[in-house]
Amino acid sequence: MIILDMSDKRPLYEQVRDRFIELIEHGILLQDEQLPSIRALSIELSINPNTIQRAYAELERNGYAYSVKGRGSFVANISGLLPERVKDFYNELDALLIKAKTCGLGPIEIKQHIDEYMGN
Amino acid sequence: MIILDMSDKRPLYEQVRDRFIELIEHGILLQDEQLPSIRALSIELSINPNTIQRAYAELERNGYAYSVKGRGSFVANISGLLPERVKDFYNELDALLIKAKTCGLGPIEIKQHIDEYMGN
Amino acid sequence: MIILDMSDKRPLYEQVRDRFIELIEHGILLQDEQLPSIRALSIELSINPNTIQRAYAELERNGYAYSVKGRGSFVANISGLLPERVKDFYNELDALLIKAKTCGLGPIEIKQHIDEYMGN
């Protein structure tokens, strides 16, 4: 479920965090489902429990999970996060479109690529 | 020409490097034009010359500049870099489109946003 | 009567304790009324009896309940607790007013807010 890439320049805790965000956003992990325990996952991935702890803390901070002492960590209700994620998407898209301009790419080529990629 | 943002998370050398890439890609710095000397720029920005040196080295490594011992650094011919940058752009766009799907955004909304942003 | 929120950061025993304090202070549970038995409540809430036991022990320690061996736990006479609670309230209010100052809020705005909130 989680795969670490030691050659990735991102810190391990970000890799773990982002992988869980992906799993939650794609609906593979459902609301209130229990995440692997910090200790179990740290053994499975052969990394320190503190690193998992940090990843889980960030998931909680970003609204993707909640944890209860003595019980475990669980997937949060993420329905409230959608507007924020849409806003994020458009911000990133705008940044990318600036780059497109400096490559000589116009709206027509980009839109065509989108149709090919997402289907129209 | 170069402005540093100390509260930016990126290291200074990356800020310097990326700013020059921007200036070069936008045609503000032209081919074979001389870049500021390391010493002059380090004084102007009040930062360590090593930091400028590293930025220039990266510019050279990425094909945006070349240096002549004892003469200085100059803007390279970047026409050969375009295909690579276009490829980069499409890779980043594809990653973003995956995110769009998980936000419930389809090609129609995205294309409309592009038209509004870039003009059609 | 008691509702647990698993995503609440507070431990379960505090949630149980505080909910009973609320019920007692609001006069919903009256003096000498019997609290639910530890066993019954633990089953109703699907949590460990030790958790209820701890909540009840704290209620007793804080003067909100008393227990009779073999009989159960009962609501205590809380009239003696009022002065202490008033004192608590003013202490917390004073701390909050310091914060108000650093936000540029003066007595007029605060008093107006109180009137709107509590009615005058």
Place this chain on the structure above:
Amino acid sequence: MIILDMSDKRPLYEQVRDRFIELIEHGILLQDEQLPSIRALSIELSINPNTIQRAYAELERNGYAYSVKGRGSFVANISGLLPERVKDFYNELDALLIKAKTCGLGPIEIKQHIDEYMGN
């Protein structure tokens, strides 16, 4: 400047964090002023550098500070945080006013206390 209370139930990193928030909000630490280095402060307080690091990370997350690798940590521009802090204040005040009601305190007594405390 920073005093730790080992008997305080709050974790050390929260004590450090909250103390700096206090210093920043009260204008004792000014914008862009450098915070003590993580190592220096950890020695001064006789606690582990990781604990300071965590406190500083939270300050940064909450918009009170920014840090630059190789340079240090600095006080951020907090003017943008004011509306949020005002909102926080009113939320906490509302919670307190509920408590006041259960103590039999009405708006008149509370407003009088505010006048005595803040001056009118």
Place this chain on the structure above:
DNA sequence: GTGGTCTAGACCACC
């Protein structure tokens, strides 16, 4: 068993 905090000590990137 669970998560949360802390220490000690290491290594890295940056300046």
Place this chain on the structure above:
DNA sequence: GTGGTCTAGACCACG
């Protein structure tokens, strides 16, 4: 020198 990440190992509170 600075901050950032990670490991190893410990202790605590909670259930």
